[in-house]
Structures are given as C-alpha cells and as structure tokens.
Amino acid sequence: MxxxxxxxxxxxxxxxxxxxxxxxxxxxxxxxxxxxxxxxxxxxxxxxxxxxxxxxxxxxxxxxxxxxxxxxxxxxxxxxxxxxxxxxxxxxxxxxxxxxxxxxxxxxxxxPMILLDQNKPFEEQIEIGRDGLLVTCDTYGKSGLLLPQVAVEWGFDKKKFLKEVCRKASLNDNCINDRNCKFYRFExxxxxxxxxxxxxxxxxxxxxxx
The missing domain is CATH 3.30.700.20 (Hypothetical protein ph0010; domain 1)
Known part of the structure; x- marks a missing residue:
C-alpha cells in the first residue's frame, strides 16, 4: 500500500x-x-x-x-x-x-510517506538507493526533504543521509535525536x-x- x-x-x-x-x-x-x-x-x-x-x-x-x-x-x-x-x-x-x-x-x-519508528534506530529502517527522506519539526516550523537519488549521487551512507536531511531543514545534525521531529521515508x-x-x-x- x-x-x-x-x-x-x-x-x-x-x-x-x-x-x-x-x-x-x-x-x-x-x-x-x-x-x-x-x-x-x-x-x-x-x-x-x-x-x-x-x-x-x-x-x-x-x-x-x-x-x-x-x-x-x-x-x-x-x-x-x-x-x-x-x-x-x-x-x-x-x-x-x-x-x-x-x-x-x-x-x-x-x-506515500512512511513514518519511521522513533523507538528503533532510523538507520535500520531505511535503505540507500530505495528511500528518500522527509523530516518535519512542527515545533520549530521547519521541514526538509531529500530525494532517493541524492544519497546515491553523493555517495551518502545511512548516517550521512539522515544528517543531510536535517541540514536541508536548516536544523542541527542531531535533529535525528530530537523527539519533536518526525522522520519519513518514501520510494x-x-x-x-x-x-x-x-x-x-x-x-x-x-x-x-x-
């Protein structure tokens, strides 16, 4: 689905x-x-x-x-x-x-966007070459999106990809640890x-x- x-x-x-x-x-x-x-x-x-x-x-x-x-x-x-x-x-x-x-x-x-589980490591829930990433932080009024091809073209590993989508949203690299932020993957x-x-x-x- x-x-x-x-x-x-x-x-x-x-x-x-x-x-x-x-x-x-x-x-x-x-x-x-x-x-x-x-x-x-x-x-x-x-x-x-x-x-x-x-x-x-x-x-x-x-x-x-x-x-x-x-x-x-x-x-x-x-x-x-x-x-x-x-x-x-x-x-x-x-x-x-x-x-x-x-x-x-x-x-x-x-x-459609698939919400990542905050109680599990995000790196275990995404795949380079398959997924794009979206982060939304309503508390700060910020969001950022990177298409799947970005990770491939720039040679990002999963950790780097997650950091870069935080940067795309003009957030600190560590926004992956911020419970106010929601992460989604998409194909x-x-x-x-x-x-x-x-x-x-x-x-x-x-x-x-x-």
Missing part, C-alpha cells in the same frame, strides 16, 4: 515532455500551460511529484521543487511543479528560454531526459554505484 504507484515508460515520457512544455509555455506566455485534452488515464492518480532541472553536461542543479503530499491529479501537479522548479526555486534565478537547450528535465514520482520512480530535449529513460538507482 505504501509503495510508489507503477507508471509505464510511455507515461513517464509523457510527464517529462509535459514538464519541459510547461516551462517553455510559461516563459513565453507568463501563465501555466493548460492541461492537455488527451493524456494517459493513469496520470489522474493522486501522488506526490518533484521536478528537477540540471545543467547539461555538467549536471549541476538548476532548480528542484515538488509536492511530497499529493493534493491533486499527477498531471496537474506536474505542470505546476515544473514551472515552480524553473522560476520559483529561491536558490536560483528563473531559467531563461535560451538555457533550455542546455537543461535536462527529471520527473520523480513519490510513494520513487524516476524518469529523465538522457540529454536536453532528447530520449527519456527510467532511472533505476540500484544500477548505479551505491
């Missing part, structure tokens, strides 16, 4: 292309891309999504925004998150039209352009060097 819904490669390709189209449309028209009249029925599912923009070939982050908790159909969230990743990530300036030929789009579809399905505006593949993290 808590695993990520399975989407086909064709559905993944549709979402990645839609993400790029959404940004192109917004940069030109200054408004969101209308939802297509026809699209795969599976994209009406209510699941979380993140959109990541990276430079090519350097693979430097250019924007990443998403919705860990789904509040509408996946196809609608894709349009919104894509536009926000391109123009509302506070770490970056809005992308320009001329940049798009040097940017790779990546769509990450999220499973994902990732679809990504091989190069800008080209072939799209499904990323399988277990096939990378972990």
């Amino acid at each position: 808590n695993s990520v819904p399975k989407f086909s490669l064709e559905e993944g390709k549709f979402l990645v292309k839609l993400a790029r189209q959404s940004v192109e449309y917004f940069l030109k028209n200054k408004k969101y891309l209308p939802i297509p009249h026809t699209y795969p029925e599976n994209l009406n599912k209510t699941v979380g999504i993140f959109i990541t923009l990276s430079t090519f070939p350097g693979e430097n982050l250019r924007g990443c925004i998403g919705y860990p908790y789904a509040f509408g159909p996946l196809i609608e969230l894709c349009v919104s998150a894509s536009t926000k990743a391109a123009c509302e990530d506070p770490r970056f300036e809005c992308v320009s039209t001329k940049e798009l030929d040097n940017i790779v789009f990546e769509v990450t579809i999220l499973s 994902s399905q990732i679809f990504k352009e091989v190069s800008p505006n080209s072939d799209i593949k499904e990323e399988v993290l277990n096939e990378r060097n972990i």
Whole structure:
C-alpha cells in the first residue's frame, strides 16, 4: 500500500515532455500551460511529484521543487511543479528560454510517506538507493526533504543521509535525536531526459554505484 504507484515508460515520457512544455509555455506566455485534452488515464492518480532541472553536461542543479503530499491529479501537479522548479526555486534565478537547450528535465514520482519508528534506530529502517527522506519539526516550523537519488549521487551512507536531511531543514545534525521531529521515508520512480530535449529513460538507482 505504501509503495510508489507503477507508471509505464510511455507515461513517464509523457510527464517529462509535459514538464519541459510547461516551462517553455510559461516563459513565453507568463501563465501555466493548460492541461492537455488527451493524456494517459493513469496520470489522474493522486501522488506526490518533484521536478528537477540540471545543467547539461555538467549536471549541476538548476532548480528542484515538488509536492511530497499529493493534493491533486499527477498531471496537474506536474505542470505546476515544473514551472515552480524553473522560476520559483529561491536558490536560483528563473531559467531563461535560451538555457533550455542546455537543461535536462527529471520527473520523480513519490510513494506515500512512511513514518519511521522513533523507538528503533532510523538507520535500520531505511535503505540507500530505495528511500528518500522527509523530516518535519512542527515545533520549530521547519521541514526538509531529500530525494532517493541524492544519497546515491553523493555517495551518502545511512548516517550521512539522515544528517543531510536535517541540514536541508536548516536544523542541527542531531535533529535525528530530537523527539519533536518526525522522520519519513518514501520510494520513487524516476524518469529523465538522457540529454536536453532528447530520449527519456527510467532511472533505476540500484544500477548505479551505491
């Protein structure tokens, strides 16, 4: 029940292309891309999504925004998150039209959040290459999320991954010991352009060097 819904490669390709189209449309028209009249029925599912923009070939982050908790159909969230990743990530300036030929789009579809048991070591409850992490500390009004691919790409072990999600939330490394903070794990399905505006593949993290 808590695993990520399975989407086909064709559905993944549709979402990645839609993400790029959404940004192109917004940069030109200054408004969101209308939802297509026809699209795969599976994209009406209510699941979380993140959109990541990276430079090519350097693979430097250019924007990443998403919705860990789904509040509408996946196809609608894709349009919104894509536009926000391109123009509302506070770490970056809005992308320009001329940049798009040097940017790779990546769509990450999220499973429901699974609360980790505070009475057991968190390291025993997570797996690198499978799980992303979310920490929420309502007492401090802070939260942070790291996608599963972050741990793989940076070579984090479990302990480091837990510390880094604390840092993402602008909290002390030891927030893993703070009973006011709740930790969640989640799984994902990732679809990504091989190069800008080209072939799209499904990323399988277990096939990378972990």
